[in-house]
Amino acid sequence: xxxxxxxxxxxxxxxxxxxxxxxxxxxxxxxxxxxxxxxxxxxxxxxxxxxxxxxxxxxxxxxxxxxxxxxxxxxxxxxxxxxxxxxxxxxxxxxxxxxxxxxxxxxxxxxxxxxxxxxxxxxxxxxxxxxxxxxxxxxxxxxxxxxxxxxxxxxxxxxxxxxxxxxxxxxxxxxxxxxxxxxxxxxxxxxxxxxxxxxxxxxxxxxxxxxxxxxxxxxxxxxxxxxxxxxxxxxxxxxxxxxxxxxxxxxxxxxxxxxxxxxxxxxxxxxxxxxxxxxxxxxxxxxxxxxxxxxxx
Amino acid sequence: xxxxxxxxxxxxxxxxxxxxxxxxxxxxxxxxxxxxxxxxxxxxxxxxxxxxxxxxxxxxxxxxxxxxxxxxxxxxxxxxxxxxxxxxxxxxxxxxxxxxxxxxxxxxxxxxxxxxxxxxxxxxxxxxxxxxxxxxxxxxxxxxxxxxxxxxxxxxxxxxxxxxxxxxxxxxxxxxxxxxxxxxxxxxxxxxxxxxxxxxxxxxxxxxxxxxxxxxxxxxxxxxxxxxxxxxxxxxxxxxxxxxxxxxxxxxxxxx
Numbered sequence: 001x002x003x004x005x006x007x008x009x010x011x012x013x014x015x016x017x018x019x020x021x022x023x024x025x026x027x028x029x030x031x032x033x034x035x036x037x038x039x040x041x042x043x044x045x046x047x048x049x050x051x052x053x054x055x056x057x058x059x060x061x062x063x064x065x066x067x068x069x070x071x072x073x074x075x076x077x078x079x080x081x082x083x084x085x086x087x088x089x090x091x092x093x094x095x096x097x098x099x100x101x102x103x104x105x106x107x108x109x110x111x112x113x114x115x116x117x118x119x120x121x122x123x124x125x126x127x128x129x130x131x132x133x134x135x136x137x138x139x140x141x142x143x144x145x146x147x148x149x150x151x152x153x154x155x156x157x158x159x160x161x162x163x164x165x166x167x168x169x170x171x172x173x174x175x176x177x178x179x180x181x182x183x184x185x186x187x188x189x190x191x192x193x194x195x196x197x198x199x200x201x202x203x204x205x206x207x208x209x210x211x212x213x214x215x216x217x218x219x220x221x222x223x224x225x226x227x228x229x230x231x232x233x234x235x236x237x238x239x240x241x242x243x244x245x246x247x248x249x250x251x252x253x254x255x256x257x258x259x260x261x262x263x264x265x266x267x268x269x270x271x272x273x274x275x276x277x278x279x280x281x282x283x284x285x286x287x288x289x290x291x292x293x294x295x296x297x
Numbered sequence: 298x299x300x301x302x303x304x305x306x307x308x309x310x311x312x313x314x315x316x317x318x319x320x321x322x323x324x325x326x327x328x329x330x331x332x333x334x335x336x337x338x339x340x341x342x343x344x345x346x347x348x349x350x351x352x353x354x355x356x357x358x359x360x361x362x363x364x365x366x367x368x369x370x371x372x373x374x375x376x377x378x379x380x381x382x383x384x385x386x387x388x389x390x391x392x393x394x395x396x397x398x399x400x401x402x403x404x405x406x407x408x409x410x411x412x413x414x415x416x417x418x419x420x421x422x423x424x425x426x427x428x429x430x431x432x433x434x435x436x437x438x439x440x441x442x443x444x445x446x447x448x449x450x451x452x453x454x455x456x457x458x459x460x461x462x463x464x465x466x467x468x469x470x471x472x473x474x475x476x477x478x479x480x481x482x483x484x485x486x487x488x489x490x491x492x493x494x495x496x497x498x499x500x501x502x503x504x505x506x507x508x509x510x511x512x513x514x515x516x517x518x519x520x521x522x523x524x525x526x527x528x529x530x531x532x533x534x535x536x537x538x539x540x541x542x543x544x545x546x547x548x549x550x551x552x553x
Contacts, residue, residue: 005350127378148400150396153389153391153392158389161389163351164371164381165404165465166375166376166403169372
């Protein structure tokens with residue numbers, strides 16, 4: 001176990017940091033806010049935290065400052081983009097991600113241009129990372145259940161209905177947008193601080209594809225789908241190493257298969273298996289009760 | 298005579314050149330069961346959408362519980378105690394029946410989102426659970442409380458819609474064709490539910506095509522035609538007015 005952990009530590013760290021970004025997009029989509037802005041904030045969080053640490057800041061205040069700055073940007077964006085829905089919001093936030101990437105490429109004095117930032121001191125240990133990721137996941141898990149969970153279902157499925165049961169739709173969508181964005185910032189900050197370098201090509205279209213793959217494979221309807229998806233997508237290139245040049249093709253085929261046959265990803269498969277198991281168990285239990293002279297409900 | 302809970306003055310809703318509602322006046326007193334009837338296209342549903350604030354007014358004024366809500370957003374009037382059902386069923390497919398009904402209470406009881414503090418939220422949850430249980434019982438949904446609505450018969454889904462509104466503890470309930478597509482037996486059950494809610498003093502507005510249903514439940518009737526008031530009054534008398542017969546029953550009356 002320890003040996004396995006040691007030889008896979010980089011993958012584990014990467015998957016953990018990425019699962020926060022997956023949570024960012026999962027949360028947004030779950031609540032019907034088709035925002036990819038978290039990916040842009042991933043770059044803002046990554047570059048900003050790394051730059052501040054390189055300037056001599058400690059990690060915690062650097063990350064906290066980047067979260068605060070991101071909150072202001074996200075709130076302004078959220079208010080402006082609030083009138084956009086579905087694909088239009090996706091396109092607008094996609095453009096935001098590309099703009100952030102172009103800024104990263106060209107603002108050389110801060111971002112190091114195409115080379116990016118490197119030799120960032122690695123200040124976060126795996127246990128600390130685990131705790132931060134667990135806190136983020138716990139926060140989202142609590143938010144996605146009970147009353148606020150029902151609110152998200154209503155926001156996603158039927159905004160008019162949501163409004164007529166007393167939900168302030170505009171405000172709630174902005175809140176979701178901002179929280180989703182901040183998760184992106186945290187993920188980027190953690191990532192940069194774990195891997196001592198950040199470059200512009202990490203933060204663009206490829207990252208969007210990766211994150212979408214995570215939540216599609218894991219399952220979009222709950223927080224743990226995002227976390228599981230982050231681990232799957234991080235490990236997939238390792239598992240498919242034998243396929244060499246065909247790796248990308250196989251990876252694409254897997255995504256296609258899941259989208260068609262398991263649209264709610266691994267979460268859906270597990271839930272269906274659970275329901276099937278319960279039904280089988282129930283079928284066996286009935287004759288037992290009858291035999292014992294009990295009455296089935 | 299009690300104070301009016303809902304007042305509409307010259308309410309107009311135009312969609313471009315289409316004058317869906319073109320000057321409607323209503324005065325609803327607290328604790329009564331009103332009916333709104335009218336032929337297709339007479340503006341009934343548009344009027345309800347305007348009152349629940351889903352559709353903006355072109356002109357006119359709406360007062361609810363003493364406050365002008367002509368420009369208020371829908372969630373605000375919901376929290377003031379206005380609940381509604383929809384002509385097309387609008388339940389959340391990912392939640393079970395009980396959760397769908399809970400949604401009706403989530404943001405409305407105790408001022409909903411304004412609630413804070415552990416004690417208060419525990420008390421709120423308890424009240425919500427009681428309100429939901431009562432609504433489930435009242436609409437006979439005990440057996441399906443933990444089913445997803447998608448797998449239920451149409452009439453049952455309609456009852457879940459009504460339960461969601463009833464559980465919210467509203468002061469005014471707007472029902473947009475609640476018995477459409479139901480069997481006669483189911484219609485009688487719903488009529489009974491509406492009458493028992495009336496007994497408890499809940500003000501209701503029933504939009505309906507089924508005249509039998511309206512005559513059986515409503516105490517006062519408004520007839521709309523072409524987006525304006527055509528007639529109003531005691532139901533039996535109102536539906537027998539020649540102008541109403543002509544507008545609403547025109548074809549079948551002529552054929553009889």
